[in-house]
Amino acid sequence: MAAVEQIGGRAAAPRAPFWTVTRLRVAAVLVIFALWEVAGASGLFYRGVIPSSALVAKAFAGLLGSADFWFHAGVTGFEVLVAFAIGGLAGAAFGLLLGVNRYTGAVLEPFLHYLAPTPKIVFLPILLILFGVGVGSKISLGAISCFFPMALSVAAGVRQVNPVFLRVSRTFNLTRAQTVRMVYVPALVPPLASGLRIGLGVAIVGCLMSEIKLSRMGLGFSAMEYYRVFDIPSMLAVLIFIFLCAALGNMAIDRFVRLPGPQDRVRRAR
């Protein structure tokens, strides 16, 4: 009884309303599909630019069955993962350095702030010279893209660790290592997760963009090839595949890089 009162108003309502969140979500997807079909059939657009979803689905199934597609997907997947790992680790390390050391932070952070939103694709010519036209230039562009949001969120996270938590640790005589493990690490999980999410997004963008610009393999290249021969359903299928992979990556980050909270107990109770 008391427990229910304490969570205050968050107890389940007696009857679920018709427009629950889940139903609305399903409805939103259906509406988008319908609009797509209507737009395609309307004749307002150049023939074939908006193929019916059945055609796209068929192309998608075709892609999944082709060894060629999986080769390109493998190349891009490899590039993104390596770029994400390098950029993420370097960004997190650099962010820690900036956050912990006030002077490095004061000196370097303005550069970081203004470089971060600058499109990294401008580095591509240099990277092509440095790392060649193969996966090297793609990985390096992805890693550079990922580095900035990671560094900025981790640096901000370190500085925003609640100072009272550090005082509590001092009064309980925690060692430096214990303070890092029991206070800093958990306090840094939320900024780390948001850095990872943005970092993954821009790493994918960096790799794909450089594939589109100059490449003979990868999903970016593959999508451009379909565009060139005007196989729009297959091109869309590639894009949908990329979109799904990115969404899955973000879901994985949400699922694994987070702190325990009330939602865990709710899940366990069910």
Add this chain to the structure above:
Amino acid sequence: MTPALSIQNVAKTFSTAQGDVRALDHVSIDIRAGEFVSVIGPSGCGKSTLMNIVGGLVDDYEGEVHLDGALVRGCQKQIGVVFQEESTFPWRTAIDNVAFPMEAAGLPREARMARARELLELVGLNGFENRFPSELSGGMRQRIAIARTLAFQPRILLMDEPFAALDEQTRLLLGDKVLQIQQELNQTTLLITHNIAEAVQLSDRVLIMSFRPGRIKRVIDIDLPRPRSSKLMGGEKFGQYVAAIWEDLREEASKGLQDMERVRAGA
């Protein structure tokens, strides 16, 4: 008899851009074992500085702090601190918050959980062991912080305006809880506050501090029977104590207010 906590001639000067500011000026306080002492003063009287010194968070000061007759400096396990700010860890459940210092001290899991459960019961939070702070009220979170501080049965419980962020009614009820804990554990306590009623409700002695530089201006013994509760507030004696404290505090508080207005006008 040796006092449990003895603060001897403690002084502290801060250097600022505008010159040196004497925050504390030769403050001496002796607290007997089991005694509940409040330090009350206006904003800017150095009471937070005093609390930081006794809590060990400030190291460079003049004077000495003795615990059971032994000179101490820096953070002590024997001095438990409850802070004014929200200090529960949002990623830990109530019981894991209370177990935090025991975990750091390397107590085995079962032992620290059993002790944490006892402490939660002491502060009246049994049944809320697995709640996260975000699911609890401010008063409940502050009780978790108190329970966490009591984990190692500190010789001295040092509380820095622990109820400042709470509403008046919650504050009174929490005061009752503190009285009950104090009664049960015979806990020696030093409370820093700016709330007169709270000081009278809880304390055996109230020390009134002067505005900058902070000195002990007057000591008032609160001769009210124990066990007490917030019902005391209706009594005639309670009112007299409140009035007596305000009498002394009024002058200091208006000095503080004037100073603050002068700073604002200058800025």
